[in-house]
Structure formats: C-alpha cells, structure tokens
Amino acid sequence: xTASARAAKPLDVDALIEDRGVxxxxxxxxxxxxxxxxxxxxxxRAAEAGRRVVVLTIDPARRLAxxxxxxxxxxxxxxxxxxxxxxxxxxxAMMLDMKRTFDDVVLAHSTPDKAAQxxxxxxxxxxxxxxxxxxxYMAMERLGQLRAQAERxxxxxxxxxxxxxxxxxxxxxxxxxxLGSFLDGRFIRLLAAPAKxxxxxxxxxxxxxxxxxxxxxxxxxxxxxxxxVQTFVAALDTMFGGFRERADxxxxxxxxxxxxxxVVAAPERDALREATYFVGRLGAEGMPLAGVVVNRMQVxxxxxxxxxxxxxxxxxxxxxxxxxxxxxxxxxxxxxxxxARTAARHExxxxxxxxxxxxxxxxxxxxxxxxxxDLDGLRAVGSALSGT
Amino acid sequence: MPATSxxxxxxxxxxxxxxxxxxxxxxxxxxxxxLTLARGGGRxxxxxxxxRQGISQTFGVPPLGDTEVRLVQDSxxxxxxxxxxxxxxxxxxxxxxxxxxxxxxxxxxxMGVVDFATTIAPGVRDVLLTGKVxxxxxxxxxxxxxxxxxxxxxxxxxxxxxxxxxxxLAVNEQVADLAKVGPIHxxxxxxxxxxxxxxxxxxxxxxxxxxxxxxxxxxxxELSAAGFGVGTVVVNQVRTALVPDPVLARLGSxxxxxxxxxxxxxxxxxxxxxxxxxxxxxxxxxxxxxxxxLEDGLxxxxxxxxxxxxxLPALAEGTEDGGVAMLADELAAQGVG
Numbered sequence: 001x002t003a004s005a006r007a008a009k010p011l012d013v014d015a016l017i018e019d020r021g022v023x024x025x026x027x028x029x030x031x032x033x034x035x036x037x038x039x040x041x042x043x044x045r046a047a048e049a050g051r052r053v054v055v056l057t058i059d060p061a062r063r064l065a066x067x068x069x070x071x072x073x074x075x076x077x078x079x080x081x082x083x084x085x086x087x088x089x090x091x092x093a094m095m096l097d098m099k100r101t102f103d104d105v106v107l108a109h110s111t112p113d114k115a116a117q118x119x120x121x122x123x124x125x126x127x128x129x130x131x132x133x134x135x136x137y138m139a140m141e142r143l144g145q146l147r148a149q150a151e152r153x154x155x156x157x158x159x160x161x162x163x164x165x166x167x168x169x170x171x172x173x174x175x176x177x178x179l180g181s182f183l184d185g186r187f188i189r190l191l192a193a194p195a196k197x198x199x200x201x202x203x204x205x206x207x208x209x210x211x212x213x214x215x216x217x218x219x220x221x222x223x224x225x226x227x228x229v230q231t232f233v234a235a236l237d238t239m240f241g242g243f244r245e246r247a248d249x250x251x252x253x254x255x256x257x258x259x260x261x262x263v264v265a266a267p268e269r270d271a272l273r274e275a276t277y278f279v280g281r282l283g284a285e286g287m288p289l290a291g292v293v294v295n296r297m298q299v300x301x302x303x304x305x306x307x308x309x310x311x312x313x314x315x316x317x318x319x320x321x322x323x324x325x326x327x328x329x330x331x332x333x334x335x336x337x338x339x340a341r342t343a344a345r346h347e348x349x350x351x352x353x354x355x356x357x358x359x360x361x362x363x364x365x366x367x368x369x370x371x372x373x374d375l376d377g378l379r380a381v382g383s384a385l386s387g388t
Numbered sequence: 389m390p391a392t393s394x395x396x397x398x399x400x401x402x403x404x405x406x407x408x409x410x411x412x413x414x415x416x417x418x419x420x421x422x423l424t425l426a427r428g429g430g431r432x433x434x435x436x437x438x439x440r441q442g443i444s445q446t447f448g449v450p451p452l453g454d455t456e457v458r459l460v461q462d463s464x465x466x467x468x469x470x471x472x473x474x475x476x477x478x479x480x481x482x483x484x485x486x487x488x489x490x491x492x493x494x495x496x497x498x499m500g501v502v503d504f505a506t507t508i509a510p511g512v513r514d515v516l517l518t519g520k521v522x523x524x525x526x527x528x529x530x531x532x533x534x535x536x537x538x539x540x541x542x543x544x545x546x547x548x549x550x551x552x553x554x555x556x557l558a559v560n561e562q563v564a565d566l567a568k569v570g571p572i573h574x575x576x577x578x579x580x581x582x583x584x585x586x587x588x589x590x591x592x593x594x595x596x597x598x599x600x601x602x603x604x605x606x607x608x609x610e611l612s613a614a615g616f617g618v619g620t621v622v623v624n625q626v627r628t629a630l631v632p633d634p635v636l637a638r639l640g641s642x643x644x645x646x647x648x649x650x651x652x653x654x655x656x657x658x659x660x661x662x663x664x665x666x667x668x669x670x671x672x673x674x675x676x677x678x679x680x681x682l683e684d685g686l687x688x689x690x691x692x693x694x695x696x697x698x699x700l701p702a703l704a705e706g707t708e709d710g711g712v713a714m715l716a717d718e719l720a721a722q723g724v725g
Contacts, residue, residue, distance in 0.1 A: 030411065031409065031410015031411050031549055032409055032410040032411020032600070032643060033410075033411060037623075046650075059551065066640060122565070122566060123566065126562055170510075174635070228566065260724060264413065268411075270411075270415075270445075271411065289455075293724070300668070300672065301667075301668035301669070301671040301672045301675075302664065302665045302666075302667075302668025302669050302672065303668070304660070304664065304665055304668075305659070305660075305665055305668075309659065313654065313657050313659045316657035316658075317653045317654075317656070317657055320656060320657070326632050326634075326635070327653070328635040328638065328646060328649055328650065329649060329650045329653035329654065330653075331630060331631040331632055331635050332631065332635070332650055332669045332670070332672075332673050333669070334630050335630040335631050335669075335672060335673060335676055336669055336672055338628075338630055339672055346645050369674075369675035369676075369678045370600040370678055370679065370682050371597065371682070
C-alpha cells in the first residue's frame, strides 16, 4: 500500500465481499482505468471467499474475457471453472449483448404478433443495436434480471457489475430515470396517439403547441420516419409500463444498503476528476459508496532510494567510469529515478483526491508490468485490492 | 502492408477526427495536433462533443460554451480556437436557422421533445454534433455557404472513443435510411459525404498496451469497412528505453554478476547497497524489460496497419503545465503541420 493510500481510510475489500448483506457490487469509473479487471478480480476473490457470484461484464478485453472462459458475447452467464469450489463458492461470468437483452424484453412482454411487429420495425432495430445510450439501459435491465433470477432461484448471492464505457460515467445512473421521465412525458403520448387513433384527426385533442410540435417533427424528419417512430411507440405502449416499473425497481435497488458502489480510477488527473463527479453524484442520490479503487499505481521495488539520490549516484558512477561504455549501474539508477518521479506524481494525484474526499475509503492497486490474462493474474489483483 | 507516408496521409485534410480508447489521452493528442497546425499558420478550430471540458482544462481557460473561443494566437499568424458542442443548443440553433421556428422551438422544448431528441432518441444527438462539425468545416466568410473564404483551415474533432466512433461517424447514414425524405435526409447525406471524402481523416490514438492496441486494430478495420479514411496512428505516452539492451541481456543471462556490479558501483559512490536496494533495482529493471518486450510485440501489430505512426513521449509531469505544447513540438518535429 502506498503512502497516500495509507493516509485515507482503507477500502476493506474482503469485508465487502464477505458481507452477506451485500448482494450487488457496481464498478464504475471512466474508460481505461481497469473497471472490468477490477470487477473480474472482485468476482474471483468473492467466489473464493465462498460467495456464489455472477459477474456481468460489458466490453472486456479479449484476453481478460478468455481468462474468464468467455469466448463470445452470448448474454448467458457461464460457469468459470476452477474458481471458488473449495470454499463452497462459485463464479459465473457473462458479457452483455444489448440487442439480445432488448429483444428478450420485447419477447417477454408482448404477444408473439406484436413482438414480431416491434422486432421488424426499422426504428426499433436502430434503437436496439446501434445507438449510444442503449447499452446503459440494457446494462441496467440485465442487472435487474440477474438480481431477480438470483432471488428467485438462489443461483447467486452476489452480482458484480461492470458499467459501460460511456461518454460520461454517470450515463448509466441516469439511464433508468431518463427512461422514466420520457415515458411519463407528454411527448410519448403525442407520438403514440396518432398511430393508435389511426390518423391525424386525433391530433385535435392536443393543444396548439402539441400540434405545432408534431407538425414540425414531421417536416424535419419526414413523414415515414415519424410513422415508424409512432408505430414503434404504439407497439411498445403495452410493455412500457413494465419497462418503467423495472427501471424504477433497478434504480431503487441501487439505493439499497445491499448495493455497494466501487468507483474505479487511475492515478491521473482526468480519471480522478471523473471519480470525483461520481463520488459526488452517488452521495447526492443517496447511493451507497463502498469506496474508491485506484489502479495502476507506480510502486517502487527499491523504495529506500530516493529518485534524486539515484540520479546523483548515476552521475557519480558515470563520472568515475574509466571507459565510454554505458554503465549498467547508471542505467538501472536512471530507470529508478524515472519510476520514482512517476510514483511521486501518482502519489500527489491520489493525495489531492484523498484530501478532497475525507472519509471515503480508498484502495490503491500497483501497476502490473504486463497485462492480465489469466485467473492467477486476477487473483493477484484481488489480493492487491484487499491490501494483502 | 507498406506504410503510407505521413505527408500523403495529411495532404489536403480539413477535418481531423481524433479517437482512441478511453484513457489513452485522445483529448491531449487532439489539442496537440490543433496546436501544431495553428503554429504552421493556419486558423484551426478544436471541437469537443462530449461535454467533458477537456479542451478548457488542457489549455487552462474557463469552460467552453457553444461559442468559439480563441485559445492560442501564434506568432506565425496562426490561431487555435476551441468549441464545446452541446447537443441541446445545437438542436435549437439548427431548428432556428433551418426552419425559423420561433414559437415551435419553445413548444418543442416544453413538450420535452428537445430532451427526447438530445438524450433518448437514437442518434439524434450524434447527428446534431456531427452536423455542427460539418457546419464548421464548410463555413465561409461569405453570406451564403460556399461563397467567400473558408473560415477554418482545419477542424480537429476530439471524437468519441474508438468503441463508438464508427457508429458516431456513420450515424447520418443510418438517419438517412430512417428518414427517407425531407431536410434531415438531405442534410444527413451531405454530412456523410463530407466525412467520407478525402478531406476528412480519422487518427487513432493508442498506448503500447494490449487493449488499446487491440481496439485500434479493430477500429481501423471497422472505419475502413465503413468507408472512412484512417490517417495516422498516434502512439501516446511512449516510454524512453532507459536501460540499454546489453544490460537487459545480462539481466537474463548473468543476474548475479550484474548484481555484483551494481552493488560495488553503488558502494563506490557511497550509496547504501543492501540486498533490498540492489534486488529492488534489478526487479524494477526486470519489470521494465518485460514491459519493453510486450511493447515490441504491440509495435508489430501497429505496424501491420500500414498507417504512418507518430510517437508522443510519456511526460513525467503529466500533461499539466504546458505539456501539450511539448507534444505539439514533437508532432512538428515528426513532420506534422
């Protein structure tokens, strides 16, 4: 554990994953900070502490996915062999397939005829497969499903979720609410009305403003597009209630004390700024923050030798050299000095973060020399997380 | 695949789209590229579309809004301006300028249509953002589009990350498919044409790490398949090889002898040389060697893309305190601008 991390209250990862009262762990943070690795490592460690865990990953690195036995994205949790059995635990892992999740929702909540109509709608196809935002909704939807399945069948007692690499790390928090306010909005009724009532006549029911809005949309988007949207909305109308209900349930679940948020960051300015947003937002929403994990901390193997002293020694060694050959010792010392400088910068970033967030537990994970591609690598990350 | 030359890859480019996996420093690279082009005497607009305020933080200026702000004025006469495009403002501006919607704009806002369009409706947000970039690239000083001088010599777009960039750039095509007629349809088609033209290019920023390189390779294939030009691959945060190869070789073949050399050298210059220090120094060197070995393999993967490669050094102090200017120097030294 590094000095700046020691200054903060440590995040007790083992207490977190061993706490049977915790049923959902959400790993969030900006892109490229090792969220998925952290989620996977927590999953492995929890399983080996006897929990029956399912890890929902969004977009894992290929080799990380392979280390969990995930070959393709198929939306179904698969057992990860060789994890947790000795402790009575188990680990399942899955990758999110957002289109498949959306399709499943449609199929589960409408008649076969209606489902077919929705699945063929061009607007639906665009929404469900390609556009930004859908991933957030579907990650939340899948989390809700897994949690429900866990409670119903007792398959799992812990769901660990990785969050999508969003424009903003906050997107996935906003997704369910946005969906809710959209569904409650007048606009959706406006869209749904003409198709339901079978024509423009029904528009008279709306205010002048609504008419103007619809007319404008039709002008801007073209009639066919609007008709597609209207058909889509009308077809979905019956299942929207269920949609919103589940979005509300998932949102409420996130606020329960059985949920724990782990904000993941790297010791860089931008990543820690995102972490700051997140910590603030979770607080404002009353969502339970377990703590912050700072990955990729540069740590020194020879911490007793300061960077400045190493640099001075390198110069002294070179000065004494009797030939012009590069000195191995000087090179090794210069490397140490460079690492020490990076380590100092990382420390400073974390220190600033800790100072600005008193009382937020924090755990720092040393940077690994190479990338992680097997279960042992994940176990090593797990021990680093727990400070052992 | 023979690498295209840098000069060829950058010739005649007016729109530089900069993307990369999250965390690789694409905003910094976009800023450095914009700065390099401005130092060459051009009027350059640097645009961000994700509301992160990365540009204002990089240049240490107050948060950017939806009006362009001058960031740098160079002695060459070049200027770098910044803009943070907000989808909501872009929508209202768009409706106003294209449809003269005084009252309808307000009605749309009250009905929740603006919120719907900019946050929920698929793709509209990306259409608006790319539309604003399209407008800037084609903007002229004349009273009508296409008349007078071009206002910007180059536009640098700090684009969404690699995972979403092909979708982001192709959004107009999908919209053109959905909206089969009407002004949105024709606007979407014009934007797609501009993004696919030989005057636009996508630069991919990566680190010498496994996942960013993997994403870069995937994105290059995806972008090419979708008809977008890939410009350069920018390798960011390149570490200098501080330990010469012969030393690394000794580490593998004759670790004990190397340890003895280090121990005696340290003792000679009066630095404490216990086993922990010597062992620690060698362990650091070993980790460094492992990293370099991994990076060599990743270099090969990047080389296989056949695009010109630009290297930017890791800045020990991070990108604060003028780091972006140092990176711009590097880009210029490697032939950009």
